[in-house]
Amino acid sequence: MTGERPLTVRTAGRHALLVDLPDAERTAAFHAELLRRRAAGTLPPVEEIVPGARTVLLDGVSDPAALARRLARWDVPARAAGTGGVAEIPVRYDGPDLADVAALWGIRPQEVAARHSSYTYRVAFCGFAPGFGYLTGLPGPLHVPRRDTPRTRVPAGAVGLAGPYTAVYPRATPGGWQLIGTMADPGRLWDLTRDEPALLTPGTRVRFVAEDETA
Amino acid sequence: MSPEITVVRPGALTTVQDAGRPGHAHLGVPRSGALDAPALRLANRLLGNDPDAAALETTVTGCALRPGRAVTVVVGGAPCPVTVDGRPAAWGTPVHVPAGAVLDAGTVTAGLRSYVAVAGGVAVAPVLGSRSTDLLSGLGPEPLRAGDVLPLGAPAGRTALPGAAPWPAPPGELVLPLRPGPRADWFTAAALRTLFSATYRVSPHSNRVGLRTEGPPLERARPGELPSEGMVLGAVQVPPDGRPVVFLNDHPTTGGYPVIGVVAEPGLASAAQAPAGTPVRFTPG
Numbered sequence: 184m185t186g187e188r189p190l191t192v193r194t195a196g197r198h199a200l201l202v203d204l205p206d207a208e209r210t211a212a213f214h215a216e217l218l219r220r221r222a223a224g225t226l227p228p229v230e231e232i233v234p235g236a237r238t239v240l241l242d243g244v245s246d247p248a249a250l251a252r253r254l255a256r257w258d259v260p261a262r263a264a265g266t267g268g269v270a271e272i273p274v275r276y277d278g279p280d281l282a283d284v285a286a287l288w289g290i291r292p293q294e295v296a297a298r299h300s301s302y303t304y305r306v307a308f309c310g311f312a313p314g315f316g317y318l319t320g321l322p323g324p325l326h327v328p329r330r331d332t333p334r335t336r337v338p339a340g341a342v343g344l345a346g347p348y349t350a351v352y353p354r355a356t357p358g359g360w361q362l363i364g365t366m367a368d369p370g371r372l373w374d375l376t377r378d379e380p381a382l383l384t385p386g387t388r389v390r391f392v393a394e395d396e397t398a
Numbered sequence: 399m400s401p402e403i404t405v406v407r408p409g410a411l412t413t414v415q416d417a418g419r420p421g422h423a424h425l426g427v428p429r430s431g432a433l434d435a436p437a438l439r440l441a442n443r444l445l446g447n448d449p450d451a452a453a454l455e456t457t458v459t460g461c462a463l464r465p466g467r468a469v470t471v472v473v474g475g476a477p478c479p480v481t482v483d484g485r486p487a488a489w490g491t492p493v494h495v496p497a498g499a500v501l502d503a504g505t506v507t508a509g510l511r512s513y514v515a516v517a518g519g520v521a522v523a524p525v526l527g528s529r530s531t532d533l534l535s536g537l538g539p540e541p542l543r544a545g546d547v548l549p550l551g552a553p554a555g556r557t558a559l560p561g562a563a564p565w566p567a568p569p570g571e572l573v574l575p576l577r578p579g580p581r582a583d584w585f586t587a588a589a590l591r592t593l594f595s596a597t598y599r600v601s602p603h604s605n606r607v608g609l610r611t612e613g614p615p616l617e618r619a620r621p622g623e624l625p626s627e628g629m630v631l632g633a634v635q636v637p638p639d640g641r642p643v644v645f646l647n648d649h650p651t652t653g654g655y656p657v658i659g660v661v662a663e664p665g666l667a668s669a670a671q672a673p674a675g676t677p678v679r680f681t682p683g
Binding site: 194230232236314317384385 | 526
């Protein structure tokens, strides 16, 4: 059914709309269009614009029914233009699941760094913890399952993989992602002294830079 | 004496709360804020504070405080005995606390969460525009401990609401107006009938993240998890055990369990005051 229509607008209570998109690419495009229109002052006031994997939530809307009618008529470019920012994240590929991931990818462990750092990712959405971005851009054949048993503690800066996503843990938490590396200065991911505390905001493009193992 | 207040007895869980920090959900930041927002606002209005000034939200067993200078306070929300240096004082209206005296908000006689507001408001450093403690993501001040010292703000100079205000009684039965969606289609028609006809009870596992319920499980029309999507305050998420969970202020900003409906905000203030075992009825709304 989805795929037939570019978007489906659902009601989430009295003040919110949840917009269903057919795929991650069109979700990113729709999200970028929302931000563009908000910046241009042509979007009615919305308290929160929260992208998900294949949805965008618009919360704190005074007249959701009117906005829903407008959204249905939008002509959204199929592909989100780059939003400008590219965040570079230096990574030492030394994670405890490196060998498991290499096996799943059918390569040698020492080749994981070059492979993982060869793509440009994009922050699809945030969640789980402040500053935790779910990054898309890993090709389908490289998607790996979560660990069977989650770890009770994943250290801050751990670089992990789960399903279609890769991510960096902004702080130590329990977690079930497959860990392949470490970001040396994870404090950059969430820094309340900055105007924008999150390094990885939705739409931001991300490159991982492999650090020399011997450095 | 300095404009500050010392925590003598923190109670089971006392946190600083104001109107919270909405507007950052896209970064994974919960909105947080007082669970019984009308109670916070009323307590502040009785003091001439900004209605959303930061106050203390207690849990069941109240808290005790010693101001460094004479202050006026209001203890409202869930009713509880109030004393100043051991002498009974009024609940729900302004009380004068001399410098160095101990204000004690005792264990609730009904409801769950009392609010202790102080003229001038609690002036801990704001984080992303709010002084609220967010228990899910750890933003804002830690839950209070004995010996903590909290700075107070300057009184706002507003006209205080006069006299005795009508505080709503905590609910004997929790009636939650619920609008189906956005994922009601993930459930069978029978599940929606069950939701609107069965009596649930508040689970003891409820907290600031969510009001958990016990009752008949809601049957799914399709298996699996949703790709993660944004969650609103009041969302009724249904985890695999089928028992609805009503998201409160410290709820996660995204989630993968389907939301069968959303409870309107007036119902959430009552939910904040419903102890474990309280009957819960969802009504169309």
